[in-house]
Amino acid sequence: MTADPKGVLTGVHFLDGDHAACEGALAAGCRFVSGYPITPSTEVVERFAQRIPMVGGVFIQMEDELAASITMLGAVWGGKKVMTVTSGPGLSLMMEHLGLAYITEAPCVFIDVQRGGPSTGLPTLPAQADMMQVKWGSHGDYEIIALVPDSPQECFDLTIKAFNLAEQWRVPVFLMMDEVVGHMTERVVIPEASAIEITERRWTKKAPGEYRPFDACADGVPAMAKAGDGHRIHVTGLTHDERGWPALTPKSQDKLIRRLTNKIRDNADALADIREDQCEGADVIVVSYGITSRVASSAVLQARAQGLKVGHARLVVAWPFPTTRIAYLATQCRAMVVPELNLGQMVHEVSRAVAGKVPVRLVDHAGGTVHDPKVILDCILGAAR
Numbered sequence: 320m321t322a323d324p325k326g327v328l329t330g331v332h333f334l335d336g337d338h339a340a341c342e343g344a345l346a347a348g349c350r351f352v353s354g355y356p357i358t359p360s361t362e363v364v365e366r367f368a369q370r371i372p373m374v375g376g377v378f379i380q381m382e383d384e385l386a387a388s389i390t391m392l393g394a395v396w397g398g399k400k401v402m403t404v405t406s407g408p409g410l411s412l413m414m415e416h417l418g419l420a421y422i423t424e425a426p427c428v429f430i431d432v433q434r435g436g437p438s439t440g441l442p443t444l445p446a447q448a449d450m451m452q453v454k455w456g457s458h459g460d461y462e463i464i465a466l467v468p469d470s471p472q473e474c475f476d477l478t479i480k481a482f483n484l485a486e487q488w489r490v491p492v493f494l495m496m497d498e499v500v501g502h503m504t505e506r507v508v509i510p511e512a513s514a515i516e517i518t519e520r521r522w523t524k525k526a527p528g529e530y531r532p533f534d535a536c537a538d539g540v541p542a543m544a545k546a547g548d549g550h551r552i553h554v555t556g557l558t559h560d561e562r563g564w565p566a567l568t569p570k571s572q573d574k575l576i577r578r579l580t581n582k583i584r585d586n587a588d589a590l591a592d593i594r595e596d597q598c599e600g601a602d603v604i605v606v607s608y609g610i611t612s613r614v615a616s617s618a619v620l621q622a623r624a625q626g627l628k629v630g631h632a633r634l635v636v637a638w639p640f641p642t643t644r645i646a647y648l649a650t651q652c653r654a655m656v657v658p659e660l661n662l663g664q665m666v667h668e669v670s671r672a673v674a675g676k677v678p679v680r681l682v683d684h685a686g687g688t689v690h691d692p693k694v695i696l697d698c699i700l701g702a703a704r
Contacts, residue, residue, distance in 0.1 A: 326373030337362035343478030350376030418457035446686030462583035539582035591641035601630030618695035654702035
């Protein structure tokens with residue numbers, strides 16, 4: 320194991336996705352994690368618990384996911400970059416604190432290693448059935464950012480990106496892994512720290528007495544302060560004003576919620592990240608994400624070998640959904656195919672963006688295994704007719 324003087328790994332390693340995400344968190348500057356063991360995400364925090372003494376930080380195993388997700392939010396105001404990790408039923412328990420993180424603008428990262436559900440479901444087998452839950456699972460109007468890796472290398476890279484986005488926009492950010500990506504072992508290249516772009520927290524420059532914790536800058540994002548630095552801080556889950564004090568009026572609600580949602584909605588196109596392969600001029604475009612993208616790639620190559628013009632668009636940022644780009648791609652093709660390890664979730668967003676311009680075909684799968692590439696190929700062939 321090669322590490323820099325601060326204990327952060329460098330060089331070439333063979334890591335599974337869970338361990339790579341842990342190393343990405345450490346490289347991003349995460350120094351506080353609270354969690355509760357749950358398959359198939361436990362390896363992320365197991366490694367973090369082993370590694371954190373090397374870099375100077377804290378890992379706390381809490382009594383349940385409720386405690387893990389609220390403890391993390393407290394550490395934010397202590398000045399730490401923070402993360403929690405979960406899967407399946409644990410994610411459901413964290414939904415209340417997702418809303419709290421959103422309304423208090425607590426920069427934090429949730430890693431969800433998806434498995435088959437509902438309830439206990441298939442604890443050790445894959446699915447992609449939490450995609451809508453992270454967008455709509457808490458109550459009220461809110462916007463989050465969700466990244467979807469398809470390899471251990473991306474688990475490392477996108478965990479860093481998740482922390483950077485959380486700090487830039489003061490929002491909770493999700494890394495939506497799945498059991499296969501979490502447990503597959505591949506080559507992961509970890510650059511020197513000097514080569515990794517890190518977004519640090521925007522700290523207030525105002526003197527004590529002048530600082531207001533929810534007074535937004537021009538981009539809609541307020542600067543932060545650490546508890547104990549002399550600033551007056553009031554943090555509440557109630558609708559609040561710029562001071563953080565409860566302001567329970569329709570006018571205050573409208574002002575706050577519009578600011579919170581618009582700082583993401585107004586930047587949705589800039590946040591979009593779609594990896595496109597031969598989409599321009601394609602008759603059929605496959606839209607996929609996570610492990611399903613790797614299976615879909617095989618089907619796309621087989622279709623091309625049969626002379627078909629098939630493009631592949633992989634969602635790396637799933638939320639906010641890249642509506643503008645998908646709508647454009649719909650003007651360039653005759654049909655879209657959406658394979659998912661669920662019975663249909665992100666396909667509804669694709670259909671909404673396409674707005675009837677072309678047919679959108681779902682290749683669903685209830686989970687437990689990945690798709691057979693032939694099933695996706697058959698759908699491509701049918702869409703091309």
